[in-house]
Amino acid sequence: MEFPSKLIENAVGELSKLPGIGKKTALRLALHLLKAETDTTASLAEALAKMRFEITYCQTCHSISDAEECSICANKLRDHSTVCVVSDIRDVIAIENTAQYQGVYHVLGGVISPIEGVGPSDLTIDSLLARIPDSEIKEVILAISPTMEGDTTAFYLSRKLRDFEGVHISTIARGIPMGGELEYADEITLGRSIVDRQRQVR
């Protein structure tokens, strides 16, 4: 694609480096910014740069934070005896939005993936293991996506966590999602949802 201006070519080039944004979408975004007020672009550029350069991570749970300790870890009202282990900050936001969880988190920063060269030492696993002794932690919930890499990570973690006596390990429930149709569910999910069936309380 040839551009009538070097400036727009650079902007399109940088925008199309973002995931899921190709050259055509990037051009549409660039032309949108050109049509909008200059303020729109200025505040977008500033917000991005500010986020990248000023963001800090919670020293306890490795989630994004504006301070040394994130608002969840600093909250005395939350249940600090339950830690939910997730791979990504997005998962923290997703679980927080359910308003069903009152414990704290631990963000691994990814999953073990030999293909992409991510080993246990690239994740915050050591930090998680160091968090448990001399703490009030009684349960670790493994809330990792059930992919090949996710299951490997969960298996590795449960092996490591077994050494801590008095700490329960659990995983999030697998089964048919709400509104899901039985006949369209894959066999493994359907099979597990029968094995792990829950008795109704009368």
Place this chain on the structure above:
Amino acid sequence: MEFPSKLIENAVGELSKLPGIGKKTALRLALHLLKAETDTTASLAEALAKMRFEITYCQTCHSISDAEECSICANKLRDHSTVCVVSDIRDVIAIENTAQYQGVYHVLGGVISPIEGVGPSDLTIDSLLARIPDSEIKEVILAISPTMEGDTTAFYLSRKLRDFEGVHISTIARGIPMGGELEYADEITLGRSIVDRQRQVR
């Protein structure tokens, strides 16, 4: 959606103002930038701000340009007797990519749309009409998308352009696109493609 950091909330807010980007995509983009090198964000923010604040428009054809006259208008080898009128800079790029057009352009900056409050005076129509007298222009091609607003704009323009004697007005060919199946074409397109059929050269 609740965010663990004001910085990320601002960045997501600004990103989701872009067309076609919702909160979830914006969050994915923001987290991508956080994971990538700081350089990525710095050069993206700089490219966007530079584009918005330093870009100029060609004084002749109103396309994007790095100088007072764009590279197409300044090119002596192009056919300055043919002007292709388009609504948007994107159309210039699209036509240039076909490598089938050797004339010059005129970018209207939109189409007449009473619903969105865009009248003829909001477009560069006066500038187009002022370009024609005392120039070598012999043909004006109306290459405007065949939507309701586009057709209104084309009709308005052809009424105005009729006053100039010796200037031909043409529109881009309508018909079945390459690779298109006859049976799936809409009736208006198919009807026009028969009315405007082209005799083969033996």
